[in-house]
Amino acid sequence: MNLLLLGRRTVMGALAVLLLAAGVWASWGTARHVMLTEGRARGVMTVTGCGSDACVGSFASAAGTGGGEVPSRVVIDRSIAEKKGARIPVALKPDTREAVRTGGPGFLHAWLPLGGALLLASVVVAGGVRLPRTAWGMALTGGALLTSSFVTLAF
Incomplete structure (x- = not known):
């Protein structure tokens, strides 16, 4: 019986x-571009229009950032920018026209998948591993990450 319990907890x-x-x-696919902006083109994107899943806009590079050719128009995920005329601080992914939001809201949005994973893993930890305090901590951390990301992007 103890072996089965150990096996269940291990799995x-x-x-x-x-x-x-x-x-x-x-999360790291986007977060690395938000957190490690050294050598990347940074600046401000002004949203000119949005489609079903992405927004496009003009890009004004900040002085002394990035190197090489900087595109004048960039694309960003629609969940980041939905208002025409909005000005958003962004960093460009290398060798693309794809932009990611920087600053606090961009950081929180980049780590959204981790917040969801924390919520899912908390259920497994509570029910399968039988560590309710750890599960509550994981759930509260994941919920706080999701909520703060929503709040910073919505307002």
């Missing part, structure tokens, strides 16, 4: 770690 712990690793992996 559930591995599943929780897998969920968290997937959340970090999914």
